[in-house]
Amino acid sequence: MAEITTSLSIGQVAERTGLSVHALRFYEREGLFVNAVRRGPGGRRVYSEDDVDWLTVCIILRASGMPLPALRRYADLVREGAGNEEERLTLMREHHEHVTAQIGRLSESLDLIRFKVGVYEDLVDQGSGAARQCHAPSASADEARTP
Amino acid sequence: MAEITTSLSIGQVAERTGLSVHALRFYEREGLFVNAVRRGPGGRRVYSEDDVDWLTVCIILRASGMPLPALRRYADLVREGAGNEEERLTLMREHHEHVTAQIGRLSESLDLIRFKVGVYEDLVDQGSGAARQCHAPSASADEARTP
DNA sequence: GGTTGATCTAGAGCCGGGTCTAGTTCCTAG
C-alpha cells in the first residue's frame, strides 16, 4: 500500500525507453500519452513507471508500423476508459492485419533476395576458381524473372 | 533474331509497374536505371521490357525497405558489368539481413498485438453477455507487461 | 488549323516522423 509510484525525469525516461527527450515531448504534443504527463516543481515533466510501460507499448506498435494518428486514436480510447473495447479490438485487429500483410510482403521479397544471393554466390565461387575474365555471366542474375 | 524489343512509353510503363510517371522520372534522375533510358523523337522516353523487368526488381527491393542510395549503388554495380559480383553479393546479403531482422521485429511485435487482440476479445465477449458496467476491467489489457 | 492528350523540364511542395535551436529557467554542488 505504501508503494510510492516512482517518479522519473524526462532524461531518465529517455534513457529507459531509448526515445530521445525530443521525441518524448513530441509524443506528448501529439497526444500519445494516456495520462497527461504530470509536472513537478518548475514545470518539469514527471513520469511514472506506468508511463514507461505505456511507452514501451507505443514503441512496439510504432516499430510494427502503426502510424502516429492510429496510436493517438488508441491512446484516446484507453484514456476514455472502459466501454469502448470493441473499438480497441477493431483497431488492434486492423493493425494485426497490416503487420501480417507486411510480413507476407517481406517474405515474398525475401524469395527474390535469396535467389539473387544464390546467383551471386555461384558466380563468385566460379569466378574465384576459374579464369577472371569469363564471358559476361552476370546477366543471368539480373534478367531473372522472379520464380 | 528478328525480335524487336518492344518499346514502351512512360505512361505504359507506369501502368505496367504501378509506379507513377512522376516516380519513373524521379527514379531516372536518381540513377536507378541500369541502362540510361533511351529517347525517341521529340525527346520522349522509350522503355524496353528489360527496363520493366529491372523496375520490378527495384519495386521488390524498395518494398522490402532497401533505401534509394543502396538501390542506386546496386544499379551502378550492375551497369558496370561483370567483375563486381562480390560487391553485389555483399549488398544483397546485407539487405537479406535487414529484411530478416525486420521480419523478426515484426513477428515479435505481433506477439503483443495478438495478446491485446485476445484481451479485448475476452472483454468484448464478457461485456456483451454480462452487465454493461463492470468494474474497470480494461486495465488488464493496458498494464500487461509484454510476456 | 485547332483541340486533345501525352510528354517534357525544372523546380517547388508535401507528408511522416522526428530532430535541433534559441533563449530561458530551474536545481544542485563547490
Next chain:
DNA sequence: CTAGGAACTAGACCCGGCTCTAGATCAACC
C-alpha cells in the same frame, strides 16, 4: 555567489521518398 547541467517552450529544420505545378512541346485526329 556562481557555474553546470538538465529541463522548459515555440518553432524552425531535416530527411526520405515521392508528388505536383507550370509552362512548353509534340503527335494525332477531325
